[in-house]
Amino acid sequence: MDTMRRLRHRGSGLSQITRGMGTLDAEIYDSIARSPSPLLDKTMPVLTHAADHSKLWMAIAAGLAVSGRPSLQRGAARGVASLAVTSLVTNQGAKRIRRRARPSTGLIPVPRRGRRQPTSSSFPSGHSASAAAFAVGVAVESPPAGLLLSALAGLVGLSRVATGAHYPGDVVVGLGIGATVATLGTRVVPPISRPSISLADPSVVDAEPRPDGAGLVVVVNPASSDGRGRRVLDDIREALPAAEIVELDEDDDVATVFTEAAARASIVGVAGGDGTVACAARAAIDADLPLAVFPAGTFNHFARDIGCRTVEDTVDAIATGSVSRVDAVWLNDSRLILNTASIGAYPHFVRIRERLRHRISRPLATAAAIFRVIRKDAHVCIEVDGRVLDVSLFLIGNSIYQPTGFLPTRRLRLDDGLLDVRILETGHRWATLRLLGSLAAGRLERSRLYHEMQVPEFRFTAVGAPVAVSHDGEVEDSFTEAHFRVDYRRLKVYGPVHR
Known part of the structure; x- marks a missing residue:
């Protein structure tokens, strides 16, 4: 009662x-x-x-x-x-x-x-x-x-x-x-925010203004992004009449073309996708020349992140002499990386996600892509710091990407001297359900299967067969040992300088 x-x-x-x-x-x-x-x-x-x-x-x-x-x-x-x-x-x-x-x-x-x-x-x-x-x-x-x-x-x-x-x-x-x-x-979907670490001011390079493009040699891939390269070529000719333009042919050795262009240039220019831009950057570094990037690829990750979203942005930077230094990454001290490198199923994951993203939201597309990749058991086995990991998705970026998790979209700075490493493990009991649960709760960063770190260098050893490494949109050779290191502010690029 x-x-x-x-x-x-x-x-x-x-x-x-x-x-x-x-x-x-x-x-x-x-x-x-x-x-x-x-x-x-x-x-x-x-x-x-x-x-x-x-x-x-x-x-x-x-x-x-x-x-x-x-x-x-x-x-x-x-x-x-x-x-x-x-x-x-x-x-x-x-x-x-x-x-x-x-x-x-x-x-x-x-x-x-x-x-x-x-x-x-x-x-x-x-x-x-x-x-x-x-x-x-x-x-x-x-x-x-x-x-x-x-x-x-x-x-x-x-x-x-x-x-x-x-x-x-x-x-x-x-x-x-x-x-x-x-x-x-x-x-x-975590927001994009500035890193909490303190960074030095951008390294500005004294450069002569070249409003007509004198001394600029631009190598253009006319076929890039379904013909966008050819449209960009016309824009460059009109805006920078004194520039020399070299059109790539499908039979050309791209690295050789850029090396020859750098030998007679004051500025190395490139209009193409991220893979072509990486070749141009290698030639610019070897010749100690600044690089001018005209966005002409499908995604233009590097051009976008240095502030050159349009041809006009790059033209303005050349005309005013706006040059700064950004980081580059070396793989085994021989291959240059400007954006990201990946192993395992990450390239396959990106293709699935981008295909689904046009029909469903980006978070759902990401979850579906991860599920498909894990279901196919497309993993590789690597050793990191003495620990053996079964890895399904692995991404390493030049400078810190935002946001955290497996939805990295852009970088606010490209001169922080750090590698952004993101690893997703699958060699555990109920890994798929645990990962999907973490994604649904928005807590992937706290999952024991997910690792995220910012370091100046990173290395791994393949366990068993050599591991294929793709970078900047290109699939490269397989490696038994892979060593990534940051070349701090090694590359000079044209673009707006944000302090």
Whole structure:
């Protein structure tokens, strides 16, 4: 009996709290509704209408996407993705849990009332949830922009109360749902952030401005990226009329062409994919000349990360003499690596992920690609520091990549003197289920099967058969011993210098 009394007492207390909160919610709503304010009358209906169907956030996302700033572009993508998930959770989930009638608009001044009263459940506010999701999503990648958008999201929430669409409690809960979804999204796809380590300022090289491209010899692969190389060739001729242009033929020995070009050049130029760029970099290092990279490949990882996303970026750097030093990586002191090297099934993993990414989200495409690779048991056995590892996915990058985990996308600096090593083991009991569980929870970095380190050099020994190593998009020879080391700020490149 005592137990029953305590349960009834607790239930009664909870009911009283709920009723009290509902009363407070209604009183706050009445206070806002009764407050005479010409400013609210003019601004709130316009703002709440702009937020209908997320039109306001889509317009802002479009502006951020064309801003040209990577952090804002990533913020726009993350904000829209967070908004889409939040909208689904709110409208198809939260609103069906507990229905609540909309507040009466009788106390709302006529000029301030919404154009039409919604008929769905008042709890929670979908507009507020979407606003918070977008603002927090942007803030994850760009805190200054997120701060301004958070203030705007708060005003959208206020507009929902001021126009009579929601009670304040509906808005508060909606804001909480949106912020929670966006925050959880950072566990699935970690944001790109600057490394916490302290780095020296960029090493700037004194270079003569060459607005017409005098002394530049550019080797162009016209067939790269389905003919993009030929279009780039025309742009270079127009922008840098004094430059010498050499077109690669399919029968040419690429390394020899670059060596001959470097012998008569003041600047070694290249327009092609990452593999061709690596050949040009080797020739530039051997001749102690700066390298100018014109993006003409499919992905242009190196050109993008040094700030040369377009031909115009490279032309501007040459015209102003903007040159700095970046790192290069040597494999067994003979093969130059500018971006990444990999063993095992990583190239196969990337191909699967990129194919699936056009149909499903990137995190799901990554999980599916890892599952397919592991299912085929495409692993290699290597020895690292005396420990034998069964490795399915192995990646080693020139400088620190962002974000962490197996979704590396870009580098903020290419002169930190470090290798970014990422290893995924599979030679353990229930490895596949454990890895998929870690991916689903956004905790791959904490899995015992995943290793991530930043070191100046790294070596491994193949156990059994030699291991094939691919780098910068090219599949190379197999090695029994592999030694990777950073050549600190060895390569001079044209591009904007970011301090």
